[in-house]
Amino acid sequence: MSTATAVLPELDERPATRVRRPSIGWAGRIGAALLVVIVGVSLLAPLLAGDPLQQDLASILAAPSRAHPLGLDEVGRDVLDRVIWGGRTALSISLTAALIATVLGLALALGSALFGGWVDTLCSRIADVQLAVPTIVLAIVVLAFVGNSFVPIVVVLVLGSWVLTFRVLRGHARTVVEQQYIEAAIVAGAGRSALARRHLLPSVAPLFFVAFTLSASSALMLQASLGFLGLGVQPPRPDWGAMVASGRDALSAAWWVATAPGVAIVLTVLALQLFGDGLAERYLGGARNSEGAR
């Protein structure tokens, strides 16, 4: 046995170690914690908060007190109760919309990546169309003319946020499709469905959650804006955007009425964004940081 053969194995490269993914970071953790609190409080609203419709016309716009930590609104309802219940409205609408939007975006992205050609062109054109009209404009038009109840609002939010998922997932799915391991799988005998099942879906799954969180945050923001413009859910059902709008009239006399729901919007959107950014950092090295780069 020659010297060469004896030493070869040792040379065979550095020790391989399990590569650790970066964590979601402290900001991501803050977002996650905040989100848990917000979702938890919303879920437990019936236990934590009183009746959000209970009026006390005798003491409208009362300042924050021990009994009403965030004061009373313009018809004497407890602002804290309404903010808590408003969380249910906001989350149920925006999470539903985000879920539908992300699933839709995922389906179209996978279709685009797998079939390419005209399927891809068609989907991308539709996305272009969506981008060319700012969602808020589209939403205003549709809601003003079709009416604003749960379903149209969700539809509008879906229209407004599927493109985000589509673009991110399509970009990612296309790079995956261009990876050699996809070709390797083809050579190994995989058809389209096997490719999607075995390689594409697992690889876009983490991104799906990133897109979901970020879609939820944009849906929530949009939903709040619609509520503010009077195109959200109907009163007296508590809605953060609408609460800000009605509180705005009495802003200088009773700042808490508009501020409390406003802060709730900011915190929730922020929580979703931080969490989403954290996930993105972990799985993508920052999806939003390169938004539009592709």
Next chain:
Amino acid sequence: MSNATASTAPAGRPSGQLRSPIGVRHLVRRLLTGLIAVWGAITIVFFALYSSNNPVLLLVPPDAPPEETARLTRLYGFDQPVPVQYVKFLGNVVTGSFPDSLRYGQDPLTIALQKVPASLLLGAASLVLGVLVGGLIGYVAATARYAWLRRVPLSIATVADAVPTFFVGMVLILVFAVTLRWVPTMGRGAGGVTGMILPTITLAIAFVPAISRVFRTALLEALRADHVRTAIAKGVSRPMVALRHVVANAVGPTLNVVGIQAGVLLGGAVVTESVFGWPGIGQLSINAVQNRDYPLVIVCVLIIAIGFVLINLVVDVLSVLIEPRLRA
């Protein structure tokens, strides 16, 4: 690969001479996809509008007899089948001749176009402000020597990203117009230039976060690029390295995002303009929707969509201008 490109490199010309920066065919292709987007946009709006009621009811005076409604419906063509109306409508779009605005009683295009300069002014001002502030934050976040300086401004921008435009506008008005009385509450009237300040800031805040994030990432990428090392090795001075080799190379990706943010800009303009009563196309479109002024709504959406397409076209051309690699 590199050999292949080398063989197709343009024939020798002295440096400094102008080359056509972007192919006409490329421009035309972009324009065509843009037109498709515009067509899709107005089609959506058309069907949203026509799936609802008969807008003529608005024009009918309260004590008018039912025949009046029928007469006006015929007059405005709302009695025809939707496909016919749609074809007619597309014809209108192509020829630029729309039915009169229900509210203004005149060509909606003229009315909407009158509002464009105000919107452009606001948009341009906030774009400049947003790009400057966003760029500064991104730059600091990527390069500052102190960790707090790298983090704090970017964190503020991140939080600002979570604040809805209407809330920003509301708080700014309360603080700076009502309480401090530094600037007017409204975007026009006695305010003059000062009236622009709050809407400009509000709108700028809507996209500062995105710009700063992307600029930061692009800068970090540019900083890592091999050619920066070359420049340092050459003995180029620090400021020149930063400017010519780092910042200049980070502008391209950022510009792309500005294009995508155009949608945010236009959408934010709608909210901002109506919060501040800024006499632009955004305010006009909301009012047109609220007044159910169908022709005007369509024209507003058309103009906004075209604006988006044009902004992206400009971004496209600019990218090619500053990014020689994109030239063939």
Next chain:
Amino acid sequence: MTETLHAATAARGHRPDLEPAPTVLQIRELVVGPRPQGGGAATRNLVDGASLVVHRGEMVGLVGESGSGKTLTALAAADLLPAALQIRGGQVLVDGVDVAPLGRRAARRHLSSSVGIIFQNPTSSLNPRLRIDAQLREALPRGTSRQQRRELTGDLLGQVGVPNVVKTLGAYPHELSGGLNQRVMIAIALARRPGLLIADEPTTALDVSVQAQVLDLIDQLRADLGIGVLLVSHDIGVIADRTSIVSVMSQGRIVETGDTAEVLRSPRHDYTRRLLAAVPQRLAPLRLRSAERDESPVHLEITQARRSFVVRGPAGSRHFTALDGVDLTLRQGQAIGLVGESGSGKTTLARAVVGLERLDSGTIRYQGQDPDELDRAAHRRWRRDVQYVFQDPYSSLDPRLTVQQTLREPLELNHSGLARATVNRRVEELLDEVELPGAFRTRFPSELSGGQRQRVGIARALASDPALIVADEPVSALDLSVQARVLALFGRLRQERALSFLFISHDLTVVRYLCEDLVVLRRGTVVEQGPTETVLRQPAHPYTRSLVDAVPGRALSTLPAPTDALDGVDPATREEGP
């Protein structure tokens, strides 16, 4: 033989008989490590006490495996370490001046006028946004007048042998070839008339023929201008051909330094010996079936294969012909090596053979049949029979699948009736066949080294029990030593299984080892084919000749060949999992 070597080294500037020329670079006990981050404990040093001297007019080689710290040493010498790293100890003297105490600005000024540096990837080392002219001007010494600058840039390009100076000045880097860009980089490095040129793998990213030209240029500049050159390379052939002194680096240390010829002839350090053993130039060719070659049935027949691509750019699209009427016949059990410069269409052809690429015209018949015309069952059989091994062991494995999931895929897809236990047994067998321990089953690609990944790739190709393996540069992404082991694996597979091979490589020495026949491709057409030895000894086509001439390591072939370098690679000595 020794004489010739000495003559060669003398010509390269080493003058043992004269007073030593002044040193331009002196590295003493250099230690480089990560910058401490927020008070964290000191981490592993990446360069750990390296010493090195470069004299004026001398070319010094720095060789070593990937990750051994060559680049960091070179960067440290020019004070260009990445921000995360710092010099932790030792001294760097450039032109006799210790730069450390100078202070940032003064050090920069000193270094920029006394050190020129060029890097591995010339195109990315140039600013994509600036014309060559602007980038050259920046490199000129401060205080050069406008007029002078205009002249000097042209002169510099002329000096580095750029053919069309005016055109090049006005071009952007992406419009130039890699070779041309590397010349520009050299011009930039020379702009301040430095005494030292650091060249970090200056030719690795370039085509073989271009490689030789660039190295010739550096050598010539060294001789003409009398500058000292530190040439970093992992290519022993390049080092042997070009340098007079060589330092061998391993795991952050310089393990051996000396006269190049001396070191190559009688390596003292273990590591150097191993390095030399893996050099493909020194592998004896496999000779398997030359005798009965012509009688075997035709396995694969390619006739008049044509393929062109539409290349889209902002300025419009144009056609690029990648395959321009290729004919090729592969017989059962034959191994054909496919060589050619970059872009000649090798990969396109290989992909067409396995059905990943469509032809515009022409046919590819496998066992006399066009796969496109097969019925379902036959198509499946074809799919199983023809397998592919990819160049890049990193991107050809799904990072989310473990080794066994990857290997199961073809088994499950192609033999859908297989019992789970059978599948698992087959996976074990496959791992065994490619000399990987069974414990690797549960590893993810990220936990494997490049060579190990490539083995998984080969095992995957073997899983369907193929008859033809198309391998596209399967070893070019690997380190020399790893490359040798994977080549040995291929050799063994050829011996043990009746496999036909279409083996693509830009490295003639690799092909020479594995394939008895050679096809030379150029711009999509076959310019020459025949038995490997014949083609390499007496290339008929000038293009083939230029390819053969450009292969570095001529000096190595004069060394005594360790004929049995790979014959006895023993599966038992394979690495163990942690």
Next chain:
Amino acid sequence: GGSADQTTSDGTTSVSGAASEAPTLRLGLTRAITNVHPHKGGSADSQGSIIGSIYEALTKVTVDGEAAPSLAAAWEQLDDLTWTFTIRPDATFSDGTPVTAQDVAWNFEKLLDKEYVGTAGASLRKFTSSVTATSDDTVTFSLAAPAIDLPSRLWNLYIVSPAYAESGANLDLTALGSGPYVLDDLDLENGARLSANPYWTGTRPDFDTVDYLVLASEAQRVAAVQAHEVDIVLNLAPLSTDGLGGDDSTVILEQGAQPFVLAINERKSGSPLAEATVRQALNYATDKQSIIDALLKSAVVPLPGQVLFEPYGEQNPDLSAYPYDPTKARELLSEAGYSDGLQLELDVPSGTYVAAEAAAQAIAAQWAEVGITLTLTVTPFPAWVERQQGDDDQASDLVYINWGGSSPTDLNGKLGPFTSTHIQGHVDAPNYDAFYDQALKATTWEERQTAINEALRVYHDEAHTVFLYASPFTGVVSKSVTWEPRAFRYLYAYEVGRA
């Protein structure tokens, strides 16, 4: 000249501090301007105020609600069906041409034309046969039905220069009238700029230039007042006025001229609201007073069981408000077979009426106590109009609305909307319709009042609407100007003086 008498400042807008020499008067409008067409009517809160400042009608309505001379210096009723109006001799359009009787007749000819775009003539057509110029300065009205209050029915039929109108000018956006101001600049979304009419022969208004600013949301109005960006703004929510006023401005918080009701859709198929008992129950279930006290700062009174009330209307003294009596309401509901409760829908036009959304939510809460579930739909005014003007089944069950005349004697405006034939109404009140018609065509004031009383009684007894309260009349007036508040909310620039 009718408009010559400048109102003097009363206690509410007394002088305080140095008079502002600001050249421009800034008046806030509450709604975006629809158009400035002289023949399309117009809300007091937007273009109505502008049009009235740049055009003249034959008559005008004084702050006290009397019809007064404007373009017509005098008028005379020749018989039940014939009236003559004499044009003011010095009346001049703002381009310098005199206003002639022919010009006036041309305007009325247009208004009486069924095909004409100007819709303000619709009610005129019901009782007018023709209007002709009988001399250079008189026009003669030939009526189809008696109209004893004809002068007060003409106050908002403005006279535009025929030459200008026929020159192809877009009267929606431009104007040429004979009023004290001319229109310089118009932005329907944001406001208008007016300047003094150089040919105006009446008393010169105090301000040469006037900015009408559209402040379409409560928040905008409040902020504009706080930032001193307007001299007068009306229609603030009573609660918002809390922090306002003080050294430099005066708050108006009074009872307005129009009634708030919940209009009932009685004609929806299968609607429980077809039954009078149910409608009465709704009236009993509504605690008007507590809403007034909480949301309207006690500035108004509950409607006295009718849609007219003193001092702005011919109130029927025999009627009084439905008391708040939830027990009675529940009894009536179970009597009608709805003891298990009732689902109803209430449309609230958004951003239109002060405190409307809050009040609607309060009512929803009150009705919930008698078992009525009230679903609110808040929509922009035009969307609401569209729905309301649709057919019976599509319109909402109930609508929060402020229907009322624009002047004290405007019977058509005050009672018309409550008839069964009104395009926005969906009641089934034939008895009321008949009495209303009698009142319109009455030839004597007594006859007219009797008919009105009967109509109001029927409406009350059959509970054709949910009577709420009088509308609040609110605003803030800067102390640098003088203005005598008009409960009908018209904000004519020429009525504002410098303090």
